[in-house]
Amino acid sequence: MYLRIPAFGRVSFYASFRRFIGFEWTLAGAEYLGFEGLLTKTIRSLSPSFDSIDRLPALFLIFASLHVTMKKTLHTMALCFLAASSWVACKKGSEDPWFSFRSREGRVTGTWNVVSADGEIARTIFYTSGAPFSFTKKISEGNNAITNTYTYGSTTITETGNSSLNSYVFVDDGTYSRTWNYTISRDSSITVAGGSGTITITTQQTYLEKGTWDFNGGVGAGQSMEYLLLTMSSRKLTLQVDRKTATLVNGQGTTTNETILTTDEKQYGPGDLSTYRAQLIKLSNSDIKMELDYNNYVSTGVSVTNTGGTSSTSSPINKAEGTITLQLKQ
Amino acid sequence: MLGQAIAKENRGACFGKMYRSKNVDFQGNATAAVKKTILVANPNYPLMKKLFSMLIAVAVLSVTMVSCKKGPDDPSFSFRSRTSRVSGDWAINSFTYDTTTVTTPATGGNTKTERYNYSESGTSAALVYTRIVGGNTTGNTTPITVNSHTYSFDSDGNVTHKVNYTVKDTLNSAPPQAIATTTVDVVETGNWNFTGGVGDPADMEFMNISYTSVTEKYSTATVTTFGGSSQTSTSSSIDTRTYGLNQRVSTFHILRCANDELILEMTVKASRSGSSTTGSATGTTTVNEDSKTSTGNVLIKLKQ
Numbered sequence: 001m002y003l004r005i006p007a008f009g010r011v012s013f014y015a016s017f018r019r020f021i022g023f024e025w026t027l028a029g030a031e032y033l034g035f036e037g038l039l040t041k042t043i044r045s046l047s048p049s050f051d052s053i054d055r056l057p058a059l060f061l062i063f064a065s066l067h068v069t070m071k072k073t074l075h076t077m078a079l080c081f082l083a084a085s086s087w088v089a090c091k092k093g094s095e096d097p098w099f100s101f102r103s104r105e106g107r108v109t110g111t112w113n114v115v116s117a118d119g120e121i122a123r124t125i126f127y128t129s130g131a132p133f134s135f136t137k138k139i140s141e142g143n144n145a146i147t148n149t150y151t152y153g154s155t156t157i158t159e160t161g162n163s164s165l166n167s168y169v170f171v172d173d174g175t176y177s178r179t180w181n182y183t184i185s186r187d188s189s190i191t192v193a194g195g196s197g198t199i200t201i202t203t204q205q206t207y208l209e210k211g212t213w214d215f216n217g218g219v220g221a222g223q224s225m226e227y228l229l230l231t232m233s234s235r236k237l238t239l240q241v242d243r244k245t246a247t248l249v250n251g252q253g254t255t256t257n258e259t260i261l262t263t264d265e266k267q268y269g270p271g272d273l274s275t276y277r278a279q280l281i282k283l284s285n286s287d288i289k290m291e292l293d294y295n296n297y298v299s300t301g302v303s304v305t306n307t308g309g310t311s312s313t314s315s316p317i318n319k320a321e322g323t324i325t326l327q328l329k330q
Numbered sequence: 331m332l333g334q335a336i337a338k339e340n341r342g343a344c345f346g347k348m349y350r351s352k353n354v355d356f357q358g359n360a361t362a363a364v365k366k367t368i369l370v371a372n373p374n375y376p377l378m379k380k381l382f383s384m385l386i387a388v389a390v391l392s393v394t395m396v397s398c399k400k401g402p403d404d405p406s407f408s409f410r411s412r413t414s415r416v417s418g419d420w421a422i423n424s425f426t427y428d429t430t431t432v433t434t435p436a437t438g439g440n441t442k443t444e445r446y447n448y449s450e451s452g453t454s455a456a457l458v459y460t461r462i463v464g465g466n467t468t469g470n471t472t473p474i475t476v477n478s479h480t481y482s483f484d485s486d487g488n489v490t491h492k493v494n495y496t497v498k499d500t501l502n503s504a505p506p507q508a509i510a511t512t513t514v515d516v517v518e519t520g521n522w523n524f525t526g527g528v529g530d531p532a533d534m535e536f537m538n539i540s541y542t543s544v545t546e547k548y549s550t551a552t553v554t555t556f557g558g559s560s561q562t563s564t565s566s567s568i569d570t571r572t573y574g575l576n577q578r579v580s581t582f583h584i585l586r587c588a589n590d591e592l593i594l595e596m597t598v599k600a601s602r603s604g605s606s607t608t609g610s611a612t613g614t615t616t617v618n619e620d621s622k623t624s625t626g627n628v629l630i631k632l633k634q
Binding site: 105172173174175212213214215216217218219220221222224225229231256257258259260261262263264265266267268269270271272273275276277292293294295296297298301302303304305306320321 | 521523536563565567569570571572574575610625
């Protein structure tokens with residue numbers, strides 16, 4: 001019994017039927033997996049007269065078609081599962097998109113503007129004698145407007161300003177650059193003999209950091225590519241601090257100006273502890289949210305015991321604790 | 331019809347079972363019968379089939395194995411993952427640290443070159459310090475006895491570095507003779523991880539070690555000898571420090587990652603220069619910092 005199918009010429013009915021139900025595909029798959037012999041054995045045990053697939057009982061064809069359908073469904077399910085696994089694997093940060101067709105490397109690559117920065121850092125400066133000095137710095141930046149609030153004891157100083165450029169550029173060859181230029185100022189009142197005054201300090205910063213970027217590996221509890229590793233190779237900082245002092249003493253106004261310009265240039269190698277990590281909370285095509293750990297010298301202490309039993313402790317090192325969260329947009 | 335099937339079967343044998351099976355079945359011929367005929371026509375068919383399977387297996391295996399070789403001295407292949415190869419307790423086979431810092435004074439004057447060269451092999455180690463200023467070379471060599479020196483990496487990403495060494499220092503050679511023996515016990519703990527594969531380096535070619543806790547214990551016994559009698563005084567100190575995650579991250583190039591040998595290298599390269607200019611109504615003053623450049627290398631060879 002033959003059918004004529006334009007694309008395939010004359011083929012047997014069973015062959016066309018098998019093709020229609022996908023049996024060939026199943027058989028090829030069975031054979032590929034090494035089940036062909038088992039399949040033939042099973043068929044022979046069911047039908048001793050069977051010695052070729054062409055004489056397959058119709059019942060088996062139905063069974064085969066069901067088998068094929070099930071197998072196709074299983075394969076589809078397996079593919080869906082694999083795809084879903086890959087997508088879920090892409091989700092590393094708590095606010096990551098559920099899936100993305102772009103690799104994490106592809107998503108990081110590009111030019112990013114820092115649209116907001118928020119966080120609080122507690123600093124303690126230890127002195128060799130006297131009580132340590134502690135203060136907190138609260139950073140709030142959005143739409144290029146900067147507000148820093150310093151608090152020590154009951155005193156609060158607020159400085160405000162603007163970023164003219166605050167960006168990261170990540171290149172796919174593994175290099176990056178970070179630029180942060182801003183102007184910020186603060187006023188504080190002073191009392192002088194016979195009068196009062198105001199000190200206005202305006203700071204202009206230009207900052208350029210270059211280096212290489214990478215992801216972390218997947219060792220331990222953290223997921224692979226959960227952190228961005230930034231290794232500085234160079235850093236150039238220019239700070240111009242203008243200090244304007246205006247006083248009014250006995251009705252006589254006086255203004256003095258002083259400018260301090262500081263440039264600091266450093267180059268680093270891998271052995272200079274110039275790597276810092278940023279935890280990627282969110283990484284999508286258009287958004288990066290990352291958290292920078294500013295914890296330095298969380299605790300320190302020295303105890304000394306001499307023959308005479310004398311012991312002492314000291315902590316003459318500065319420490320900082322806190323995190324800053326940056327949001328970047330392309 | 332059968333001839334065509336045999337021809338296709340033979341051709342198919344070159345391209346894999348799927349292709350062959352599909353063609354033969356498509357003809358509607360009996361698979362078993364065709365195979366019997368093929369065996370008569372081509373007795374090498376089973377051999378070709380096995381050979382083909384082996385070739386596929388070798389190709390797949392070699393691709394996997396080549397991808398395991400990341401460092402220049404890595405083994406060509408390994409059946410263990412890089413994480414499991416790094417994980418374990420390691421003893422120092424050799425440890426060298428060699429850095430040179432050149433300081434150019436901003437105010438002019440002689441350039442100062444300082445070199446620290448530390449080499450350790452087994453229990454013997456020495457720190458050689460050399461200082462060259464204006465053509466004059468000075469320095470000293472401190473012999474060190476290494477009592478133990480180990481690294482321990484686990485698959486959870488924890489790392490522990492322990493070193494215990496003793497240094498003898500002659501404080502006074504003329505009577506009264508005073509010799510101080512200091513034993514230093516250092517324990518650093520933190521975490522380790524590989525780097526990703528962004529840019530030129532291969533994925534997992536480098537590793538980061540970040541120490542978050544360091545404890546240093548110093549125990550010194552000073553023996554003073556005079557007129558046949560001796561007196562011993564002791565002192566000890568413990569210095570504990572904890573660090574933030576970003577404070578002490580070192581990047582090592584894994585030159586070799588084998589089951590029983592791990593070779594790590596770190597390049598030291600740093601330079602610094604700066605200036606400060608103060609301007610006021612009375613004039614402008616510029617202060618330049620000394621320019622410093624450091625170069626060097628750390629090479630750690632570990633054995634299990």
